[in-house]
Amino acid sequence: MSGVLGWWRDPWRRPWGLFLVTLLYLAWSLLPVLVAALFSFNAGRSRTVWQGFSMRWYYGDPLRSVWHDASLHTALTHTLWLGVVATAVTVPLGVAMALGLDRWRGPLPAGANLAVLVSFVLPEILVAVSLLFVATVLTTPLQLGTTGQVLGLVTYQLSYPVVIVRARLLTIGRDYEEAAVDLGASPAGAVRRVLLRMLVPAIFASAVLVFADVIDDFVIVRYLSGDSSTEPVSVKVYNTARAAPTPALNALTTLLLATSLLAVMVGFLAYRWFTRGEKDSRGLDVFTGEA
Template sequence: MRRRRWSLYTVLAFGYAFLYLPVLLLVVYSFNASRLVTVWSGFSVKWYGELLHNRQLLDAAWLSIRIAATNATFAVVLGTLAANALVRHGRFRGRTGFELLLTAPLVMPDVIIGLSLLLLFVALQQLVGWPAGRGFTTITIAHITFSLAYVAVVVRARLAQMDRSLEEAAMDLGARPLTVYQRITLPLIAPALLSGWLLAFTLSLDDLVIASFVSGPGATTLPMVVYASVRMGVSPQINALATLIVVFVAVAVTIATLTSRGLGSARTNCRRTRD
């Protein structure tokens, strides 16, 4: 029994090392004074200073953040509406097709999504003159197209598990359906909405393939710039940028976890008070 447990811990240790050791090395070498990313020549933060003066990387990062935030917001709204339709309205005409269209981006290759959206934008431009070019708008629409499917799955699972008696009690006391949804339903599914927003934000920030199809010369996202830079050799500035992203993600995940726990505790207290 003890030997089996030791083997399990060994496998887990190797697994976590395989996943996180490269990230740790990337963070360490972001403070390397040498221009060669694999040769340590002393501690330095000069690459962070040069990163702050690299307009190409900063502009691409700002564009990616704006696209990701806009995409996540719209994906949460549309995904929540889709989840409500599937959970709360039972069977309706076209439900099977609606579910198929909603879940298709989850299994469809990114190349197919990107190519199909590119053809759609080109056809729309020829027919109605919109979009005039490919950039922020086209990338955001493309990201919303596949992100809302992930949000709908998360919110749908939470709605299906939610206790409907709380809503029924509020309506029995005279609350209107919209008031019930705002004051009862939304707080109860808030952790799912937050998780869906973060998931959509991450998917958008990480996307390379779809953005490559629907972007134009004046709109280059951060993954596109990083990919082009890596093809010509890894720059220490990329390590510094990646370290900042890791820190940002770690802080965001920590805040999301604490917020979810706080909402869960509040929900538990409400149930105890009701009981």
């Protein structure tokens, strides 16, 4: 009875209502994903009736499994290729831009900083349509296909590493860099040997975020895709979802989900390794806050 009275006096001491809402939200968000992943192991062709456990749609079926179906295999490998290439291009550019914006003063860098912030609220479909116009109407290196998809993804994802690295720069401050210069290091050497090493956690968090977002992207890659060989998993699922697909489509998306989870796990372990010894830097909440 005293516990009930205490809750009425201070309902925020133990917010069971918020806890319940959180559980309901997680169940609503994750349950469909888990069901779709479960039916990727279905032995039959049904995606709604369970017919036994099997790896048929991953590699067992000689025609329609992900391993043997050329179109599904191509979509998966193309998605992973886009993720790796776009991340490898976006993160170094974002780190360089963050360093430049952190040190450059004036109206031009202020405008660039505003453009970075605006990209967070700019609709992705607007970026995709604009890039499609550039690729099809103007004479530029941007062409439909893998090249156009990579350039489009880099353009859209660049703001993430810029913001994350700049936040880390504000946390670090200028003391370490100035101390390195006082000890005889050149300004470039201080950046390379001191500052970049301290930025490694933010760089890894940026890489994980960009990679996970790229392999899930649909709008940009769909508008900038060329022939069927440049269809990633998201576009493949969209094109075949209404054509009575087999559970092989579930298996394809499950593999992509596993890749995203693996990337996040690797990023979290790398973050813990590079921030060992730092105060309050080993929790998952800190890593997600960094990312």
